[in-house]
Amino acid sequence: MAAFVVTDRLKQLIGHKEGPIVFKVEEGAIQRYAQAVGDSNPLHSDVEYAAGSEWGRLMAPPGFTGWPVAKGFDMFKVVEKLIQAGAPAGLLDGGVEYDFMAPIGAGDTLVAVVNLASIEGRETKMGPTMVTTIETTYTNQRGIVVLIARNTFLNF
Amino acid sequence: MVKQICYEDVEIGSEVTPLEKIATTRMLVQYAGASGDFNPLHYEDDFARNLGVGRPIVHGLLKRAWLVNLMTDWIGSKGKLRKLSCRYRGVDYPRKMKTLDEPLDGDTWWCRGRVTRKFVEGEEYLVECEIWVENGNKEKTTTGSAVAALPLKL
Numbered sequence: 001m002a003a004f005v006v007t008d009r010l011k012q013l014i015g016h017k018e019g020p021i022v023f024k025v026e027e028g029a030i031q032r033y034a035q036a037v038g039d040s041n042p043l044h045s046d047v048e049y050a051a052g053s054e055w056g057r058l059m060a061p062p063g064f065t066g067w068p069v070a071k072g073f074d075m076f077k078v079v080e081k082l083i084q085a086g087a088p089a090g091l092l093d094g095g096v097e098y099d100f101m102a103p104i105g106a107g108d109t110l111v112a113v114v115n116l117a118s119i120e121g122r123e124t125k126m127g128p129t130m131v132t133t134i135e136t137t138y139t140n141q142r143g144i145v146v147l148i149a150r151n152t153f154l155n156f
Numbered sequence: 157m158v159k160q161i162c163y164e165d166v167e168i169g170s171e172v173t174p175l176e177k178i179a180t181t182r183m184l185v186q187y188a189g190a191s192g193d194f195n196p197l198h199y200e201d202d203f204a205r206n207l208g209v210g211r212p213i214v215h216g217l218l219k220r221a222w223l224v225n226l227m228t229d230w231i232g233s234k235g236k237l238r239k240l241s242c243r244y245r246g247v248d249y250p251r252k253m254k255t256l257d258e259p260l261d262g263d264t265w266w267c268r269g270r271v272t273r274k275f276v277e278g279e280e281y282l283v284e285c286e287i288w289v290e291n292g293n294k295e296k297t298t299t300g301s302a303v304a305a306l307p308l309k310l
Contacts, residue, residue, distance in 0.1 A: 067190070098240050
């Protein structure tokens, strides 16, 4: 076994972008998401309570950027491009890393841009593995970057 | 409301207040609808079996959301979650339903954490924690870390 060799054809995709993807953050979507994950903080469910809070409106739990979250799955378009360029087809979601820069609340409009940040060749228990980091930057209607998410995918 | 935790209340090694979760098939359908992640892996038996995981599994993103919930409950309304990361290490199988809203007996999950570092950056008093989701066999199926700003007592 050996580490996966990242070819020039794959390296050329570093910096590839998808988007912009527009998310509208709706009150009802926040409430349904908070209920589904079992988050009982009234800031995410009780409109009256939230209106009286320091935020003055219903706020999204960290990591919620509007429905459907799956829109952010435009990152899979990047993964498909990698497979077309010769990456192994086995795929695992390795995890995610968030930087929460500013709050997101009901009424916000977010614009997300997906960027293929890095590709690394490794050797894992699955054999030669390509580790890809895809960075998604969310900017709100006031031009403030509110969230950066880095997703890791393993192709093996 | 629970008492607000402050930077001075926390030491390295302090426990993040554990959060209990019970994943059910009903919850996975609810999460699918609320997140818009309609991957059949999380609700269709044959589809999950063909992918080699046996039967439908809990969304990694739901376990991620539980860990966010663990941290935001613990840091309270004056705390601010700055960073959170997690890695999916093992699959989890939800309990099936006995009645419309009551699950069968089975696994209970605990979200847990421990403070690993305290530091000041700019004007913020920060704590770093290791965090994880533990299944009924005490296996850590999702692990990660988080950084949060806490208020001072004064």
